[in-house]
Structures are given as structure tokens and as C-alpha cells.
Amino acid sequence: xxxxxxxxxxxxxxxxxxxxxxxxxxxxxxxxxxxxxxxxxxxxxxxxxxxxxxxxxxxxxxxxxxxxxxxxxxxxxxxxxxxxxxxxxxxxxxxxxxxxxxxxxxxxxxxxxxxxxxxxxxxxxxxxxxxxxxxxxxxxxxxxxxxxxxxxxxxxxxxxxxxxxxxxxxxxxxxxxxxxxxxxxxxxxxxxxxxxxxxxxxxxxxxxxxxxxxxxxxxxxxxxxxxxxxxxxxxxxxxxxxxxxxxxxxxxxxxxxxxxxxxxxxxxxxxxxxxxxxxxxxxxxxxxxxxxxxxxxxxxxxxxxx
Amino acid sequence: xxxxxxxxxxxxxxxxxxxxxxxxxxxxxxxxxxxxxxxxxxxxxxxxxxxxxxxxxxxxxxxxxxxxxxxxxxxxxxxxxxxxxxxxxxxxxxxxxxxxxxxxxxxxxxxxxxxxxxxxxxxxxxxxxxxxxxxxxxxxxxxxxxxxxxxxxxxxxxxxxxxxxxxxxxxxxxxxxxxxxxxxxxxxxxxxxxxxxxxxxxxxxxxxxxxxxxxxxxxxxxxxxxxxxxxxxxxxxxxxxxxxxxxxxxxxxxxxxxxxxxxxxxxxxxxxxxxxxxxxxx
Numbered sequence: 001x002x003x004x005x006x007x008x009x010x011x012x013x014x015x016x017x018x019x020x021x022x023x024x025x026x027x028x029x030x031x032x033x034x035x036x037x038x039x040x041x042x043x044x045x046x047x048x049x050x051x052x053x054x055x056x057x058x059x060x061x062x063x064x065x066x067x068x069x070x071x072x073x074x075x076x077x078x079x080x081x082x083x084x085x086x087x088x089x090x091x092x093x094x095x096x097x098x099x100x101x102x103x104x105x106x107x108x109x110x111x112x113x114x115x116x117x118x119x120x121x122x123x124x125x126x127x128x129x130x131x132x133x134x135x136x137x138x139x140x141x142x143x144x145x146x147x148x149x150x151x152x153x154x155x156x157x158x159x160x161x162x163x164x165x166x167x168x169x170x171x172x173x174x175x176x177x178x179x180x181x182x183x184x185x186x187x188x189x190x191x192x193x194x195x196x197x198x199x200x201x202x203x204x205x206x207x208x209x210x211x212x213x214x215x216x217x218x219x220x221x222x223x224x225x226x227x228x229x230x231x232x233x234x235x236x237x238x239x240x241x242x243x244x245x246x247x248x249x250x251x252x253x254x255x256x257x258x259x260x261x262x263x264x265x266x267x268x269x270x271x272x273x274x275x276x277x278x279x280x281x282x283x284x285x286x287x288x289x290x291x292x293x294x295x296x297x298x299x300x301x302x303x304x305x306x
Numbered sequence: 307x308x309x310x311x312x313x314x315x316x317x318x319x320x321x322x323x324x325x326x327x328x329x330x331x332x333x334x335x336x337x338x339x340x341x342x343x344x345x346x347x348x349x350x351x352x353x354x355x356x357x358x359x360x361x362x363x364x365x366x367x368x369x370x371x372x373x374x375x376x377x378x379x380x381x382x383x384x385x386x387x388x389x390x391x392x393x394x395x396x397x398x399x400x401x402x403x404x405x406x407x408x409x410x411x412x413x414x415x416x417x418x419x420x421x422x423x424x425x426x427x428x429x430x431x432x433x434x435x436x437x438x439x440x441x442x443x444x445x446x447x448x449x450x451x452x453x454x455x456x457x458x459x460x461x462x463x464x465x466x467x468x469x470x471x472x473x474x475x476x477x478x479x480x481x482x483x484x485x486x487x488x489x490x491x492x493x494x495x496x497x498x499x500x501x502x503x504x505x506x507x508x509x510x511x512x513x514x515x516x517x518x519x520x521x522x523x524x525x526x527x528x529x530x531x532x533x534x535x536x537x538x539x540x541x542x543x544x545x546x547x548x549x550x551x552x553x554x555x556x557x558x559x560x561x562x563x564x565x566x567x568x569x570x571x572x573x574x575x576x577x578x579x580x581x582x583x584x585x586x587x588x
Contacts, residue, residue, distance in 0.1 A: 083416035092342035099335035107319035
């Protein structure tokens with residue numbers, strides 16, 4: 001279990017992580033979401049003890065990582081795929097990591113097999129593609145058979161097959177009862193992988209809830225209704241506390257469920273041709289929730305003809 | 307498609323949960339690190355070759371010129387020193403670079419974050435790395451020093467001045483030369499931990515060893531005479547490589563004294579490096 005309590009990190013003037021409290025539980029894939037610069041990587045660095053918090057604490061199974069007896073048995077992390085000496089072969093890279101924690105060289109060959117790098121084990125990692133480097137980083141994380149796994153942007157640089165592979169890997173690690181904490185900015189990827197979400201923006205906690213709950217709670221969640229009596233239904237829905245916007249031949253109703261809107265239409269004898277929940281994707285829900293906490297807004301696309 | 311399970315095919319390949327990872331494993335790990343990158347081999351080969359090249363050139367030249375040399379020069383000639391000076395000079399250059407690299411290359415490649423994640427007790431990582439590097443450099447530097455001494459004495463045979471290790475001061479000069487080279491590496495390692503940047507670390511170490519003694523010469527001569535024995539590098543080298551019982555330069559300490567002074571520099575750099583390594587964000 002990863003537990004953060006009042007975790008705060010200030011780098012000179014920027015407050016990278018601001019009073020963050022959350023718990024990452026075993027048996028689930030917990031997605032760690034936030035716009036660029038939201039403090040995701042910093043938080044993971046704090047978990048690993050690479051940086052010291054300005055205030056607050058973060059523990060792995062009740063202890064700061066710096067006090068872990070056998071660090072690789074506790075946590076395996078992929079923070080940066082390129083965090084390896086490029087002049088060293090993949091096998092030697094993993095071997096020198098394994099030796100610190102008394103892990104057998106046999107386990108090195110085993111994880112090389114798991115990530116599919118056995119054929120290039122003797123090659124220097126300098127020549128690896130980003131995808132191969134990611135696999136090497138994942139192999140390093142798996143070495144100690146740890147109870148907690150952390151992956152920072154693991155699908156970066158992976159091809160579709162690799163993405164599918166890592167998704168299955170994370171799901172099976174969670175199914176084995178491990179803590180799986182994974183950051184990503186790819187919402188569609190998270191939607192398929194995560195059970196639980198921790199969302200941050202500008203270093204602060206925005207949401208900590210299940211995937212379904214997160215989407216249901218989104219202000220974008222709406223009911224679309226097509227009716228010939230738009231004025232009548234709009235009035236009735238507004239009276240019931242919903243908010244209505246007109247979109248061509250449909251009404252978009254927020255704040256009420258499909259059932260409620262159907263009941264209101266029936267009670268007011270309004271004919272309804274079509275009524276359906278507008279499915280919000282994780283991406284839409286995320287954008288709406290974090291719109292105020294994005295550090296780097298892109299301007300409008302510049303016209304090509306200019 | 308590779309199988310997905312991360313579970314253990316052979317559970318005994320991983321120590322039991324709670325088994326304490328420590329110094330023994332980290333020493334083994336650091337030895338794997340140093341032996342698995344090419345820069346180690348290139349630098350050490352360069353150290354040995356350069357040391358030999360200097361010795362051969364210097365001793366051959368001396369042997370060739372010997373019949374024409376002034377009597378005064380012949381009296382001051384130290385065959386031991388002549389054979390090991392090259393190792394002290396070139397070995398120092400090379401080892402300063404390698405000593406810096408062992409740590410700063412972890413910063414430049416990002417490896418340091420992985421290293422600290424698997425061994426978050428920083429003092430263990432810092433001192434294990436230092437110990438492995440020191441052991442490797444002592445072995446190489448002392449062996450090279452002994453070897454060039456042997457070669458040098460053969461080349462100097464015709465002068466009738468060649469030394470043997472049983473002569474007073476000869477073994478001391480040969481060993482101190484090797485240890486001085488290793489100690490320079492340790493100093494550079496500490497400097498690397500302070501600067502955390504390869505180019506910066508090398509520049510800082512070279513500055514300390516070569517520039518500081520030169521700059522000190524600008525001081526009033528009385529001050530310089532008092533200060534000289536305390537300066538790293540510079541006049542320290544002839545004092546350490548000398549086989550004489552008394553220092554030729556009256557302002558200097560004895561060979562052991564100068565070696566101890568330089569040891570002080572190394573200890574200070576290693577200590578500051580250790581402190582910063584433990585405290586700073588990685």
C-alpha cells in the first residue's frame with residue numbers, strides 16, 4: 001500500500017506537489033492522471049525517496065522507502081526508461097541492480113524472458129529503441145518480485161502490440177494482489193486499464209475515486225432527448241432542477257438521470273422519439289475536471305494559410 | 307507474445323521478504339557496474355600505456371645521455387623516481403577522469419535514479435561505489451608502478467645507478483606513487499559527488515591539482531615557501547616519488563608527510579561528497 005499524507009514538495013519557487021493525501025491499494029490498477037506539470041512524476045520520485053518532501057510523508061507498507069529492508073522486494077519502479085547506462089548490456093544492467101538486493105542472476109534471465117528481451121540481453125542498451133528501453137525498465141521493476149509496482153508513463157514509445165502487452169501485464173500484476181500505480185496522460189489507455197483513479201492538477205488532488213464514479217460525476221454527463229415539444233419539455237426539466245441546452249433537434253439535459261427525464265416527459269404528456277445517456281469518455285471527463293488546472297494551455301491552432 | 311505473468315518460476319531466485327539488502331550486495335553490484343562499461347578499460351589501458359611510455363622514453367634518454375651528463379646532475383639522479391614519475395603524472399590525469407566518471411556518469415545517464423530506487427540507503431551506495439573504485443585503482447596503479455620500476459631499472463642498467471626494491475626508500479617511493487594515483491581518483495570521486503556533472507567535475511579536480519599550485523606561485527615568495535607543502539599536486543609529486551630519505555626541497559614535508567597532506571584533501575572531498583550525496587534530491 002502506498003500512503004501519502006499531506007505530501008508537499010517545493011522546488012525553489014514552484015510548488016510541485018501541494019498537500020497531497022491519497023492511498024493506493026493492492027489488487028487494483030490505480031491510474032495517476034493529471035495534465036503535464038501536475039506533479040505526477042514528482043510524486044513518484046517522493047514515493048521512491050529520490051526527493052525529500054518539503055512537508056508531509058509518503059510510505060510504502062507503512063515505511064518510507066529509505067528505510068526499506070529489501071527495497072526491490074518492496075517496490076519496483078519504472079520512472080524513466082532511459083535511466084540506464086547506455087554502455088552496459090541489458091543483462092549487466094539488470095544484474096548490477098539485482099546484486100544490490102541479493103537477487104539471483106537466474107531471476108535476471110527470467111525477467112528478460114518476461115519482457116521479451118532475451119535475444120538482445122547481451123547488447124548495449126544505448127542502441128535500444130524507446131520501446132525496448134521501456135521493456136528493460138519494466139524488467140528492472142519486476143526483478144525483485146515486488147508487492148508494489150509504479151510505472152510512470154509506461155506506454156510511451158510502445159507499439160500497439162506493446163501497449164496491449166503492458167496493459168495485460170498491469171492487470172495481471174494487480175490480479176496477483178499487488179499494488180499497481182501507473183501514471184499516464186493517455187486517457188483512452190487508462191480507460192481500458194485502470195480500476196481506480198487519482199487525479200491531480202497543479203500538484204493538488206482533484207479526484208480519488210473509482211473509474212465509473214469519476215465518469216458519472218463528470219459535468220459532461222448528460223441525457224440527450226429528441227422531442228417535437230422542445231419548449232414544453234425544457235420547461236418541465238428546468239422545473240425539476242435539470243439544466244437544458246438546445247442542440248439542433250435535441251435537448252441536452254444535465255443533472256438528471258435518463259429515468260428521471262423519461263418520467264418527466266411521461267408526466268407532462270410530451271412525446272419522446274429518442275432518449276439516451278450521452279456517454280462521456282474518460283478523456284472528456286478529465287478535460288472538464290482539469291480545465292482550470294492546466295499549466296500550459298495551447299493557443300488556437302495557427303491557420304496554415306497565414 | 308511473451309507470457310504475461312510476473313510471478314516467479316523459481317521463487318528461491320529472490321530473497322525472502324524482509325531479508326536485509328546491504329553492503330555486501332552493493333559492493334558486488336558496483337563491481338559489476340565498473341567492469342561492464344568500456345570507459346573503465348579504456349582509461350586503465352591508457353593509464354598503463356602512458357605510464358610505460360613515459361618511463362621508457364625518460365629512462366632510455368637518461369641512459370643514452372649518461373656519459374655526457376655533468377657530474378652534479380649524476381649525483382642528484384634518483385633512478386627510482388625517474389622510473390615511476392610517469393605513472394604519477396599520467397596516472398593522475400587518467401584516474402582523475404575515471405574517478406569523476408564513476409559517479410557523474412550515473413547522473414548524466416539517469417542511472418542514479420534507478421540505483422537509488424533499488425538501494426535507497428545512500429551512504430551504502432556512495433561508500434560501496436567509492437570502495438570498489440578505490441580497490442580497482444589501487445590494484446592497477448600499484449601494479450603499474452611496480453612494473454615500470456622494473457622496466458626502468460633494466461633500461462638504466464648501463465648507468466650503474468639502477469635501483470632495487472631492497473634499497474632504502476625505493477619500495478616506499480614505488481608504493482606511494484601507486485597509492486597517490488589511487489588517492490587522486492578518490493579525491494576526484496568526491497569532487498564528482500559535489501559537482502554531479504562530468505565536465506564540471508573533471509575541470510574542478512584538474513583545477514585543484516594543477517591550477518591551484520600554479521596560482522599560488524603568484525604569492526609573495528616567503529608565503530609561497532610556507533604554503534607550498536600544503537598544496538595538492540605541484541611540488542608534492544617529486545616529494546612523494548623520491549626515494550631519498552630527506553626531501554630535496556627544504557620547504558616540503560617528507561614523502562610520507564606529503565602523502566598524508568594529500569590524503570587530507572581526498573578525505574575532505576570524499577566527506578563533503580558523502581554529505582551532499584545523502585542530503586540532496588537525486
